Amino acid sequence: MLKDKFPELKGLILDMDGVLWQDNKPIGDLPFIFKGISDLGLRVVFATNNATKSVQEYQQKLASFGVHVEQGQIITSAIAAAKYLQHHYPASSKIYVVGSASLKDIVGQHGFQVCDDAEMNSAQAVLVAMDTSLTYEKIRNASTQIRHGAAFIATNMDATYPTPQGLLPGAGACVAAIATAAEQQPLLIGKPQTPLYELAFQSLGFNPHEIMTIGDRLETDIAGAQKAGCLAGLVLSGVTDEVKAHSWQPQPDLVAKDLTELIYG
Known part of the structure; x- marks a missing residue:
């Protein structure tokens, strides 16, 4: 043992x-x-x-496999990133998020305004995670915000994630696209x-x-x-x-x- x-x-x-x-x-x-x-x-x-799911979603997934845990036992890079933002930016600061709906919810729950694509050049920070619907428009908007002075923060740089079908692109692939366009490297949280x-x-x-x-x-x-x-x-x-x-x-x-x-x- x-x-x-x-x-x-x-x-x-x-x-x-x-x-x-x-x-x-x-x-x-x-x-x-x-x-x-x-x-x-x-x-x-x-x-x-993995910043694509909320703590509650992970708790439910564990329970579906017969493992019952408290929410306080689950820590994600999304939570760590939101807490980092709390320590470094005033409440209600605008954050441009490239990631899942759950990540945007977590950022909002920690007291920040999540920018939409129409609010160009208004973000104090750009937070990037795995985004399975990443588009050219999101890369353009995120990199433009960074070039105009927004901080560049990434939840993680995992190049891939494992599935039964093999390895698929992870957050690192999304972050790399934006880093290339912005010509800057992110602060890494995870x-x-x-x-x-x-x-x-x-x-x-x-x-x-x-x-x-x-x-x-x-x-x-x-x-x-x-x-x-x-x-x-x-x-x-x-x-x-x-x-x-x-x-x-x-x-x-x-x-x-x-x-x-x-x-x-």
């Missing part, structure tokens, strides 16, 4: 895409996996770079940067060395865990294969085929 290898372990930060599921297909028997986590006495938070990890540490209430981050992506989950000072567990059920895993330096603390193997050994 996991705690036999890491007896100091008290909490887990779990990625979701590529760890718990691929799109709408669970990876393994999730209730069985979480029973094992509970039996080990480990606290869990979920931390994802993994591997620290804001999302800091929220997870606060939620768990443990020191970083007592926490393991478990993810499927080396350049975000593993790099972020190593940067934040917590243990790093890699699963090969998402975007990373064994060859890439062995070439990564420094090596993750643990590499497993999937979450079942990681928890149960």
